[in-house]
Amino acid sequence: MALAGAAIVTGLAGGAPELVVIATPMLLLIAVGLALCAEPRLTVEVALDHTRLIEGQSATITVVIRNDGPAVDLEAALERTSHVGVDPGGPLLLRLGSGRSQSLTFAARPDRWGAHTVGPMVIRARDPLGVRVWDARLGGRMTLRSFPDEQRLRHLVAPLRTQPFLGAHVARLRGSGIEFADIRPFSPGDRVRQVNWRATARRGSLYVTDRHPEHASDVVLLLDTFAEARNGDGGTLDAAVRAAATMARAHLARRDRVALVDFGGTLHWLEPAFGTRQLYRIVDALLASDIAFSYAWRAVESIPRKLLPPGALIVAVTPLLDERSIRLITDLRTRGRDLSVIEVSPTRHTQPGPTAGDRVAYQLWTLQRQALRARLHAMGIAVVVWDETDLLDAGLEGVNAFRRSAGLAAHA
Amino acid sequence: MRLVAEIALVALAAGAIAVCLSRLPASAAPFWRRASRPEPIRPEQLIAVERLVSISEASALSVHAHLRPILVEICAQRLAARGDRLDAMTDEAGAEILGERLWELVRPGRPFPEDRHGPGIPARELAPMLGVIEQL
Numbered sequence: 416m417a418l419a420g421a422a423i424v425t426g427l428a429g430g431a432p433e434l435v436v437i438a439t440p441m442l443l444l445i446a447v448g449l450a451l452c453a454e455p456r457l458t459v460e461v462a463l464d465h466t467r468l469i470e471g472q473s474a475t476i477t478v479v480i481r482n483d484g485p486a487v488d489l490e491a492a493l494e495r496t497s498h499v500g501v502d503p504g505g506p507l508l509l510r511l512g513s514g515r516s517q518s519l520t521f522a523a524r525p526d527r528w529g530a531h532t533v534g535p536m537v538i539r540a541r542d543p544l545g546v547r548v549w550d551a552r553l554g555g556r557m558t559l560r561s562f563p564d565e566q567r568l569r570h571l572v573a574p575l576r577t578q579p580f581l582g583a584h585v586a587r588l589r590g591s592g593i594e595f596a597d598i599r600p601f602s603p604g605d606r607v608r609q610v611n612w613r614a615t616a617r618r619g620s621l622y623v624t625d626r627h628p629e630h631a632s633d634v635v636l637l638l639d640t641f642a643e644a645r646n647g648d649g650g651t652l653d654a655a656v657r658a659a660a661t662m663a664r665a666h667l668a669r670r671d672r673v674a675l676v677d678f679g680g681t682l683h684w685l686e687p688a689f690g691t692r693q694l695y696r697i698v699d700a701l702l703a704s705d706i707a708f709s710y711a712w713r714a715v716e717s718i719p720r721k722l723l724p725p726g727a728l729i730v731a732v733t734p735l736l737d738e739r740s741i742r743l744i745t746d747l748r749t750r751g752r753d754l755s756v757i758e759v760s761p762t763r764h765t766q767p768g769p770t771a772g773d774r775v776a777y778q779l780w781t782l783q784r785q786a787l788r789a790r791l792h793a794m795g796i797a798v799v800v801w802d803e804t805d806l807l808d809a810g811l812e813g814v815n816a817f818r819r820s821a822g823l824a825a826h827a
Numbered sequence: 828m829r830l831v832a833e834i835a836l837v838a839l840a841a842g843a844i845a846v847c848l849s850r851l852p853a854s855a856a857p858f859w860r861r862a863s864r865p866e867p868i869r870p871e872q873l874i875a876v877e878r879l880v881s882i883s884e885a886s887a888l889s890v891h892a893h894l895r896p897i898l899v900e901i902c903a904q905r906l907a908a909r910g911d912r913l914d915a916m917t918d919e920a921g922a923e924i925l926g927e928r929l930w931e932l933v934r935p936g937r938p939f940p941e942d943r944h945g946p947g948i949p950a951r952e953l954a955p956m957l958g959v960i961e962q963l
Contacts, residue, residue, distance in 0.1 A: 497863060645868040647864070764867075771951065774954075775950040775954045776950075777876075779880065779957055780873045782957060782961065785904075789908065
């Protein structure tokens with residue numbers, strides 16, 4: 416409009432009628448457009464068919480745009496956070512007549528666990544002559560919770576000590592249970608049902624069968640959120656959360672009490688508890704896990720005592736990238752805690768730098784990490800390097816193998 | 828007089844155009860941005876080692892004070908795994924197993940460099956030493 420107006424003014428002032436002839440239709444078109452166009456009255460409703468997903472699954476988002484004003488041309492795109500892939504991804508073009516509505520369907524697929532937001536719709540509306548443009552963000556913001564993809568586990572880290580609750584771990588002590596322990600002479604206080612009649616008949620005096628009871632254990636999952644390595648394929652924190660969720664589910668299914676300690680720049684925890692409700696609490700807490708940058712020095716004293724019950728099995732899931740988490744692990748071990756470490760390998764997410772010096776540094780860093788692992792092994796800490804492309808089961812079996820070879824057999 | 832009026836009109840029109848262009852609605856700007864992918868994160872631990880290798884090229888002091896302790900720890904652990912002890916090794920045995928250059932660097936009691944500003948160890952010399960350690 417400004418251009419047309421300027422052309423007319425210049426044409427009139429400069430005595431150039433051709434400018435006026437060119438500019439007048441433009442001005443007329445704009446004037447008609449402005450006279451006819453009215454504010455669009457758009458309403459948008461966003462609906463999700465599932466608000467809870469497992470990583471890799473997708474949800475269908477239905478968006479209904481209704482126009483109660485004059486006809487408009489629309490560009491519409493769905494806003495979302497970075498870890499949600501939406502198909503179609505770019506803006507859609509559509510023309511919406513007066514009193515009409517249009518339904519759009521998007522497929523949303525989170526590529527990582529977490530609580531993601533989808534919506535609102537970002538809309539740009541134009542009147543049919545393209546004279547005026549309105550931008551708006553309409554519709555609600557929905558939360559899509561994507562739960563970590565868990566693996567099936569056949570092995571779990573066998574705890575060194577068990578707790579006197581009914582569970583699935585065979586305790587070393589003797590009592591009422593199913594697993595055979597020993598046959599011994601009868602002593603006052605033994606129950607009749609314990610009498611081993613075959614041995615009694617053979618020896619001519621009363622003998623009883625001892626059994627190992629099945630007990631539960633306390634398990635503390637220690638998630639290191641001090642530092643991570645990340646590239647386009649994901650990061651160590653993603654894998655650590657998947658491993659922690661997998662182990663939490665497996666231990667709770669075996670009637671263990673499970674606690675979660677998110678040990679990083681900020682400290683979060685869940686006290687030990689049994690059951691399905693605890694599983695949901697743990698998974699929800701894991702979804703909120705993030706790397707919080709901090710210079711604060713944290714030691715074992717930072718963890719409330721009630722989170723580390725005596726005799727609990729502590730499983731640290733860590734990339735071993737921060738001195739504070741390494742210090743915590745060695746501190747816990749020197750205090751006699753039953754500790755195992757699942758090292759989420761950062762090398763998969765890290766490439767050497769471009770120069771020859773960077774490549775040498777990468778080689779040195781790898782050797783340094785191997786030396787650290789050897790130092791932890793020497794302290795009696797089972798450290799297993801787990802790459803998320805491998806089965807977690809194999810890693811846990813590696814932990815058990817180390818504990819067996821180190822003489823860390825379970826006892827009650 | 829007419830010339831002045833024409834110039835004034837043209838200037839006015841140009842001003843109007845400039846003002847209108849600056850006040851154009853968001854139509855010229857993209858109304859929607861694709862969500863950006865998260866940035867890659869390199870571990871601080873690795874960055875620190877890269878920095879160490881870099882300064883060790885330039886300074887004998889850095890080699891002795893920072894690089895050497897790391898190499899000593901790695902060598903001691905590697906030798907312990909095969910039943911040897913770094914701190915109990917003779918010069919001949921150490922040089923034979925680790926090579927003269929690496930042994931000179933990690934041997935117990937290595938003196939503080941006389942010229943602390945002297946040259947360090949270039950990466951091309953450090954690489955074969957690390958190769959020796961990997962072979963242990």
